[in-house]
Amino acid sequence: MFYQPEKESHGLPHSPLKACVAPRPIGWISSLDADGKANLAPYSFFQMLNDRPPVVIFSSIGKKDSQNNVEVSGEFVYSMVPKSLTDAMNATSINAPSHIDEFEFAGLTKAASNLVSAPRVAESPIAFECKVHQILDVPNSHPGMKVTAIIGLVVGVHIDDDVLVDGIIDTNKIQPLARLGYMEYAAAENVFTLNRPIWKD
Numbered sequence: 001m002f003y004q005p006e007k008e009s010h011g012l013p014h015s016p017l018k019a020c021v022a023p024r025p026i027g028w029i030s031s032l033d034a035d036g037k038a039n040l041a042p043y044s045f046f047q048m049l050n051d052r053p054p055v056v057i058f059s060s061i062g063k064k065d066s067q068n069n070v071e072v073s074g075e076f077v078y079s080m081v082p083k084s085l086t087d088a089m090n091a092t093s094i095n096a097p098s099h100i101d102e103f104e105f106a107g108l109t110k111a112a113s114n115l116v117s118a119p120r121v122a123e124s125p126i127a128f129e130c131k132v133h134q135i136l137d138v139p140n141s142h143p144g145m146k147v148t149a150i151i152g153l154v155v156g157v158h159i160d161d162d163v164l165v166d167g168i169i170d171t172n173k174i175q176p177l178a179r180l181g182y183m184e185y186a187a188a189e190n191v192f193t194l195n196r197p198i199w200k201d
């Protein structure tokens, strides 16, 4: 099948679109509001754009608490979602009023960051402390809302020593959760190694 997304219907019972770019990593984004209240929510429109320096991006469909906080504070933290925290991650996606602290709602622990004010998820083995680099408008046809991409410069990296095996992050130990299409998820469990080919004249 072929369809032009902004011009015609896909004709399927549910939009196939998100399943077409899958698996997507889940950026578990924590931030502080102007009063210092913590906020935590999952964003699967999330990716790392560069490694030197490390840069991450997440996209807010409508202006949500995370975007509000990040615009005001200029900071956020990304925590990885291991499979073991699936239910907690899902709980933090609740559309709670802005005064609700989703760490508390989901029974998660805050760990202090070193360089930014927002806490990270203590139960997560990986976290990036980020400073906002750029905020961009994203092409959008969602009725009545804006879509905004937030690019963050990663200024600090936390790695739990327990997931380091012989100096390498053992992804099998973390089983990072990823978002697929519809209401589907997958965890990275069957990790294998593949070296890139090298051209020889």
Ligand SMILES: Cc1cc2nc3c(=O)[nH]c(=O)nc-3n(C[C@H](O)[C@H](O)[C@H](O)COP(=O)(O)O)c2cc1C
Pocket (backbone or CB within 6 Å): 026, 039, 040, 041, 042, 043, 044, 045, 046, 059, 060, 061, 062, 064, 065, 066, 067, 089, 090, 092, 093, 094, 095, 096, 179
């Ligand atoms: C796995 C998952 C991924 C999500 N990805 C996004 C996303 O990329 N962008 C977005 O705007 N909302 C996304 N959501 C919905 C937000 O998490 C939800 O609207 C949340 O309440 C926003 O919280 P906040 O207002 O505290 O920022 C996602 C939800 C789940 C469960």
